[in-house]
Amino acid sequence: MNSINLLLGVEFWVATIRIATPLMFGTLGELLCERAGVLNLGIEGIMTMGAFVGWAAVYQGADLWIGVLLAAIAGMVFGLLHSLFTVYLGLSQHVSGIGITLLAANLAYFFYRVLLPQVNTPPKITPFQPFAIPLLSQIPFLGKAVFTQTPLTYAAFILVAIAAYLLYRTPIGLAIRMVGENPSAAEAQGINIYSIRTLAVVIGSAFMAIAGAFLTLSAFDSFFVNLINGRGWICIALVIFASWQPFKALLGALLFAGFDALQLRLQQKIGAAIPYQLFLMLPYIFSIIALSVMARRAGYPKALMVPFRKGER
């Protein structure tokens, strides 16, 4: 009975959509990279970097949107580095990605400590405030749940639609899908594999960084070590869960976030009877189960993780 009441409360849905937002950005970013044939394990570090850069900019007095922009640029820089290694040099995408994650996260922590050497309670900034969309937010229940969010959340929903349109309805989307499926055929069509893959990885990395920036500029109001806490890896699981399709990625992110929101509320309700660690574990366990269920049906992009070298068959 109690848990049904939990699901009916509008706060639960507001929280679900809030938790889903960074996952939507991150999953979409990873999806874009993988659709072009590049696995981007740099996601966890790029999210950390985005979270730091966004927060640091605003902490130094920049506008919130400038913070988001700078975060996206930082993400693009690391995306460019990853594509230099994996697209142009054809290095192992696994190891390069892990290297990018370690580098980006540790650089973020390094500069955080340079900025604030001895602070134990991280200083706060004024984050994005919820923005009720006129008229739409008046719709009973749904209006409050969906249309009283912070601006970046609306941006995430719009971005999903744009990404789906781009991927399936435009020449550039077709090119991205082609280089991820059959690069040799794409090359025969006169498509530059290297440029398209780099483009996808750079844009995708910008999305990942915005996912991180959402956490510091919208969800929380400060940066701290281990802020991302595996969200990037969960995005990688969500991409597989979504079979590399933007709208399914949105669905997966919402489903996962709903599960997380429920877990948080159950934790408060049940309290000390069950160790809190068990609740915190549930999202990760849920991801592994979801992966296992979907794995057989997953339609991997055929050229995922296959480096392309001109003239090699």
Next chain:
Amino acid sequence: MQFDRRETVPLGLAVLAPIAAIAIALLLCTPLISWTGMPAFTAYGIMFTGALGSPFAWSETLSRATPLMFTGLGVAVAFRARFWNIGAEGQFYLGAIAATLLGTGLLNLPAIILLPLIFMAGFLFGGTLLLLPAILKTRIQVDEVVTTLLLNFIVLLVVSYLVEGPLKDPAALGWPQALPVPPEATLPKLGGRAHWGLMIAIASAILIWILNARAVLGYQMKAIGANIQAALFAGIPINWVLLLTALLSGGLAGMGGVSEVSGLKGYLSLDLSPGFGYTGIVVAMLAQLHPIGVLISAIFIAAIYVGADAMSRAANLPSYLADVIVSTSLLCMLVSILLTRYRVRWRS
């Protein structure tokens, strides 16, 4: 730009590659040091003496290298078969759990029996943890990268539960740490903070070297890594070999956890590993997955950490600098490996 594969990699080039990678990484990180106004040359001097300049420094470096040898070996074994075990961190902690469970009162045995026993338990715990992703991969093609990564977070939460709950040390003044291991479950010291875990790591590396070079299993693991289609065609039981690889890889990382609890810290806590599992990937890659190379590269990486600690104290820099240098060397090493395996020809 074109890459021509070399038929054989000259030994000199293979040895030079990691050294060049670390040197370039240090060079790339100089702007971060100059930030504080300390000349980079002075800073690297402090780093060198801090890590290798005295017997005390050597004992620090070797004690720091020991867990990295175990996780590095674990990663190297798995990567050689192209089984992407990114979960050495979790397997390391599971080994530490095994040492705590069996080493703190459950078994009342003399050290000569108890120590080998807890190492075996740590091996089994770590190996079993990696079996789950391996089974998921071989049975239903679940990508092992994501599952091993996610398991790290699950294991850390298990550790958090254990050290706050059932295994909590009541004498630790409310600090969340597990009961300490008694003297019977403590590894003897080698001098300073270095301990016998180092010897066990070296012995493990030699065993893995023999396995790689002489045993059928070692050959099969390499064959799967080199070309899985060809391995299948040659009749190698791929799934079975991958499961054994996983057991061995996770087991080695697990032994690292035992060594750290029994040799250095004395108890399990949430800060037992400052990312040894992830650094193990860097160690394995610098060694180009060679077990003896792992020993050397672990000492290199440990020296960077210990030296950077000394440097950051002197220059008042955040200690994350060491992590930045180490992750930069991983990326440099990737390029180095490419240059040893291929000749680069600029398009005419």
